Amino acid sequence: MIILGIETSCDETAAAIVTEHGIQSNLVHSQLEEHRPFGGVVPEIAARNHIEHLDGLIKQAMDVAQINFHDLDGVAASAGPGLIGGLMVGLTMAKSIALVHSLPLMAVNHLEAHALIPRLTDKVDFPYLLLLISGGHCQFLTVRGVGQYRRLGTTIDDAPGEAFDKVARMVGLEYPGGPAIEAAAVNGSRHRYDLPRPLKGRPGCDFSFSGLKTAVSRKIMEGKVLEKDIPDLCASFQEAVVDILEDRLQHAAVAFSESHGTRPLVLAGGVAANSVLRARLKATANTLGFSFTAPPPALCTDNAAMVAWAGIERLRLNMVDNLDAEPRARWPLDPDAPKSVGAGVKA
Ligand code: KG4
Ligand code: ZN
Numbered sequence: 001m002i003i004l005g006i007e008t009s010c011d012e013t014a015a016a017i018v019t020e021h022g023i024q025s026n027l028v029h030s031q032l033e034e035h036r037p038f039g040g041v042v043p044e045i046a047a048r049n050h051i052e053h054l055d056g057l058i059k060q061a062m063d064v065a066q067i068n069f070h071d072l073d074g075v076a077a078s079a080g081p082g083l084i085g086g087l088m089v090g091l092t093m094a095k096s097i098a099l100v101h102s103l104p105l106m107a108v109n110h111l112e113a114h115a116l117i118p119r120l121t122d123k124v125d126f127p128y129l130l131l132l133i134s135g136g137h138c139q140f141l142t143v144r145g146v147g148q149y150r151r152l153g154t155t156i157d158d159a160p161g162e163a164f165d166k167v168a169r170m171v172g173l174e175y176p177g178g179p180a181i182e183a184a185a186v187n188g189s190r191h192r193y194d195l196p197r198p199l200k201g202r203p204g205c206d207f208s209f210s211g212l213k214t215a216v217s218r219k220i221m222e223g224k225v226l227e228k229d230i231p232d233l234c235a236s237f238q239e240a241v242v243d244i245l246e247d248r249l250q251h252a253a254v255a256f257s258e259s260h261g262t263r264p265l266v267l268a269g270g271v272a273a274n275s276v277l278r279a280r281l282k283a284t285a286n287t288l289g290f291s292f293t294a295p296p297p298a299l300c301t302d303n304a305a306m307v308a309w310a311g312i313e314r315l316r317l318n319m320v321d322n323l324d325a326e327p328r329a330r331w332p333l334d335p336d337a338p339k340s341v342g343a344g345v346k347a
Pocket of ligand 1 (some may be wrong): 134160165
């Protein structure tokens, strides 16, 4: 099975060719430079950029994999959640290719793509406990099968990637903040600044990061962070995020085990690229009797190989979409999960 994957849900234009046995090509065109002057992603600029680069990138992905359209068994594109303009560009391209070449179309949930790629990279079997941590999401999910997700917990305010990005901006580091903070933290002391760990020790497996972000901004405003202190602040902030995730994992593991026993803990999403976090959560998972898996960092951040792989998983089960499939700005993996959690919960 040879599938073309297309990813345009945010600020990365990506195309990839994937087979059941591995990744044949995986190209990402980052729009970082276009958005950097604005300090974040500008949806209109993103959509225009996807239009400009997507066709060339698809051609390149096919050239690298040394295949042609007639070799394909299907085409998959991220259809949500994400920025609607970008999603329209990628999904329309996928539909056109499917129509012209009579191929099955898979309109993939971007979060499902993050969730399933470890099954290609690490041969993980269902069920598993997934911690999905990215720029816009933070959730524990029980993954029972393709399309079968139960949310155990989510953030009541910010996502961790968002917190990394905002803290980076506060101290003058470049967007995206995650890699910049991780790099700065290498030379810092994680015990230097006393920062809060919202919801730590509370029952359940929901998350909160906004109090941590505010505490960092207060330290800066109080003049407690000079240029030379930035590595210490980054290390202390990163340590607080890891502590929060570790504490919540202990609760999620118990909730998961009640139905499924000890299984793999799988880390996914852009923040899962963080090596300090990977090492700590691996140790915690192992202590809890869970094995640990996280895709290589380049497959944690947004890419099209994960979209193509989700397409393979769906096509194998005949979960094919019609050409009238619509892009969706919001698209939860577990439609039965309550829309807002933790109302009234204070950190
Ligand atoms: O999954 P992703 O590429 O895009 C979304 O779907 O959100 O995640 C992007 C997020 C950004 O907030 C970025 O700062 C964060 O992942 N990130 C990291 C690291 N690399 C990327 N956060 C912490 N440490 C990293 N090494
Ligand atoms: Zn993502």
